[in-house]
Structure formats: C-alpha cells, structure tokens
Amino acid sequence: MTDRGPGSTAEFLSLLRQMAQQSPRSKGQIAAFSGIPRSTAYSFMSPANTALPSNPDQVRAYAQACGLTAAGIEQLMRSWKQLDAARGRSAVEETIHLTPPPAEHTTWHPPPGLADILDTGDTGRSVHIAGDAQLTAPSDHPPS
Secondary structure: OOOOOOOOHHHHHHHHHHHHHHOOOOHHHHHHHHOOOHHHHHHHHOOOOOOOOOOHHHHHHHHHHHOOOHHHHHHHHHHHHHHHHHOOOOOOOOOOOOOOOOOOOOEEOOOOOHHHHOOOOOOOOEEEEEOOEEEEOOOOOOOO
C-alpha cells in the first residue's frame, strides 16, 4: 500500500487478500483471531468478492488478526473511509426510512416498484410493520 492507500475498491480488496497471504496465520486462524464471522473473513480473502466491506470494525479486526502494525491499520482505515465516502453513503449508517402513515390506523400505499418486492403472503395484501400502521400492496381485487 502506498502512502495514499488504495484508490479503488478493487485495490482495497486486493490489499485485504495480500494481507492474508503475507500473514503468518492461516486463513482459519485469521478468521478465529479476528472474532468476525468466518464467512465474512473468508469473503475478505476471496477473489470473487467485489464489494467494499460495510463494517469498519470488521476490517480493523481482520487487519489486526493478519498482523498489521497500528500505523498500517490506521492507514487501511483511512482508505476504507475514503472509499466508503466515495460510494456516496456510509454503509454502517445506511437504513431504509419509511414515512409512517399520518393517522393512527391508515393504509399506506408503497411507491411504484416497492409493492413488487414485498411478500404479502397468501392470506391478504397487508403487512403489519409497526403498531397499528399497515403497509398495503395494491390489489386488483377488492377486499373480501
């Protein structure tokens, strides 16, 4: 890693793989010492992985388990923050915000496209999301 760090997600992921290859620990030991889920640690090591890790604490734990120095870890984390910011959002803080219905018991119709991905089951077209609020997918049939 240069002083400026990896400039792309692909370079960052390549660096994570190199860290594991140069570590005195095996892949299994890295996963165990990091304290992160084994599947997550292995995804950091996989050439098939193309996504920037979303959890900075896991990246830090992985780097420590690989044996990076404190200065190396700080440089790695600065690079992660820059790449995370460059993708336009902080993956750690990403949430889906739904505006609740204005009244206590109101049916809210999702925006176009959202209804297509909701699983409303076979018993009805409404999904309870919180309290008395209901999320209702549009239906071609009137309620029975």
